[in-house]
Amino acid sequence: EAQVTQNPRYLITVTGKKLTVTCSQNMNHEYMSWYRQDPGLGLRQIYYSMNVEVTDKGDVPEGYKVSRKEKRNFPLILESPSPNQTSLYFCASSPRDRRGSGANVLTFGAGSRLTVL
Amino acid sequence: DQQVKQNSPSLSVQEGRISILNCDYTNSMFDYFLWYKKYPAEGPTFLISISSIKDKNEDGRFTVFLNKSAKHLSLHIVPSQPGDSAVYFCAASANAGNNRKLIWGLGTSLAVNP
Numbered sequence: 001e002a003q004v005t006q007n008p009r010y011l012i013t014v015t016g017k018k019l020t021v022t023c024s025q026n027m028n029h030e031y032m033s034w035y036r037q038d039p040g041l042g043l044r045q046i047y048y049s050m051n052v053e054v055t056d057k058g059d060v061p062e063g064y065k066v067s068r069k070e071k072r073n074f075p076l077i078l079e080s081p082s083p084n085q086t087s088l089y090f091c092a093s094s095p096r097d098r099r100g101s102g103a104n105v106l107t108f109g110a111g112s113r114l115t116v117l
Numbered sequence: 118d119q120q121v122k123q124n125s126p127s128l129s130v131q132e133g134r135i136s137i138l139n140c141d142y143t144n145s146m147f148d149y150f151l152w153y154k155k156y157p158a159e160g161p162t163f164l165i166s167i168s169s170i171k172d173k174n175e176d177g178r179f180t181v182f183l184n185k186s187a188k189h190l191s192l193h194i195v196p197s198q199p200g201d202s203a204v205y206f207c208a209a210s211a212n213a214g215n216n217r218k219l220i221w222g223l224g225t226s227l228a229v230n231p
Contacts, residue, residue, distance in 0.1 A: 004160070033218075040223070041223075042119075042206075042221045042222065042223045042224070043161075043206070043208075043219075043221040044221075045218050045219075048218070058218060059218075090160050090161070092160070105151070105163045105166070106161075106163070106219070107163075108160030108161050108162070109160050110158065110159050110160050111158070111159070111160050
């Protein structure tokens, strides 16, 4: 089944304790992205990756890191989590847009709910 | 400031009737619009999209209408079914190079009552 898999689905942690949220897709998609969803703010992009070893900042990258060493994986790293990073996180992927730009249909993971105390 | 606005947080309709979900946007550079549906404990799933060169796109029970002059789009679901009960997100994008960044509305929670 074509899917985006995120882990963990739920996590409660404490301030400053490094954590990684993994994301893996089995559709051979070039493009991957991380979003966070917060009440009243909607979905906001954290980081994105056009392909292996190509990553860039989205709208709210502060406090996050990513890597794209393999095409299928795009982990989100919180080096020193803080309470304002308590949120619902979504990973998404899509194939390369033939036009090379513009929107494409994203496939989302089921989400990872993170609480930082 | 929200560039994509869904002014109705919730909507309730009877099974079999039409559901109309609305979305307004402010950025005239947006050229592609999408609707996603989200069930609890799941990620958003793509429903239907429309390019700015069109004013209507239809897929089965779902039709999206785009009024560029009013910067308004709507999603019509006919007939509505209980399984359509979900949160619906409107999203838009402009030609932004290689980043498929979507700007999202806050969602409308649709309840279809049997």
